Amino acid sequence: ASLRLNYGELLMQRWLEKADAESTSFALVNAAQDQYEEAIKSLRVLVAIDEEELNRVSHQGLDGTTEEEAKEVKAALEAASKLYQEAVSLLANGLCKIGRLGYKAGDFDGSQNSFQEAKLFIETRLSPTHPLVGDCCQGLGELLLQRGNYAEAERNARKSMSIRQLSVGSNHPLFAETVETLSKIVEATGHHFESEQLAARAAKIRAFYEQMQATLQRKGPRVLQPHHEHSSAHGSNIANSF
Numbered sequence: 001a002s003l004r005l006n007y008g009e010l011l012m013q014r015w016l017e018k019a020d021a022e023s024t025s026f027a028l029v030n031a032a033q034d035q036y037e038e039a040i041k042s043l044r045v046l047v048a049i050d051e052e053e054l055n056r057v058s059h060q061g062l063d064g065t066t067e068e069e070a071k072e073v074k075a076a077l078e079a080a081s082k083l084y085q086e087a088v089s090l091l092a093n094g095l096c097k098i099g100r101l102g103y104k105a106g107d108f109d110g111s112q113n114s115f116q117e118a119k120l121f122i123e124t125r126l127s128p129t130h131p132l133v134g135d136c137c138q139g140l141g142e143l144l145l146q147r148g149n150y151a152e153a154e155r156n157a158r159k160s161m162s163i164r165q166l167s168v169g170s171n172h173p174l175f176a177e178t179v180e181t182l183s184k185i186v187e188a189t190g191h192h193f194e195s196e197q198l199a200a201r202a203a204k205i206r207a208f209y210e211q212m213q214a215t216l217q218r219k220g221p222r223v224l225q226p227h228h229e230h231s232s233a234h235g236s237n238i239a240n241s242f
Helices: 002-017 022-058 067-105 108-125 131-146 150-167 173-188 192-219
Strands: none
Touching: 002 022, 002 067, 022 067, 067 108, 067 131, 108 131, 131 150, 131 173, 150 173, 173 192
């Protein structure tokens, strides 16, 4: 499933590079969507299996167990919980990828459904402030702006800002990305001064980040990574610019 998600991402990037060749573009879009859908199909099964195992281990009581047996039960519970969280993150990541593909391809209804499903999935199974929720809200903010639903676009953009400030900090390009989105939204609603302030803030963040990267590159091979990682999920870059 992870390989399919990564392959779908590669196909989408190739499509974006060849968007001027219509026949090639449609073939690549369809191929990317096929990879994402197959991955999601497998991940839905995996989440169900991991959830069942987590429930089974959770119901193992500690009454009458020795200290060693209790340690084994706790270790099994931690392992099952970790596997479940990874599967949930991967599935939500896949849904976000399909949402982003749909947005780029003009399938706004499908895109919105995918982002909303991923957002609800993470909020109810992991945390309402999980970084992936911020990514879903970023995608919804961009999408709803294009659809003219400015109130919901702004609500999602502000929520993404709040989550990303917690997860990556206010000097990170991902935070700047959401600030830029909010700038476009408030500009569309006639709040020009606020829009200018937000755009300037985003530009300042990006300039600061680039300066830090350049400094670290001069000091050695270690550089700041442009995207955060959500377990194995965001290791596949769902937070590319929309």
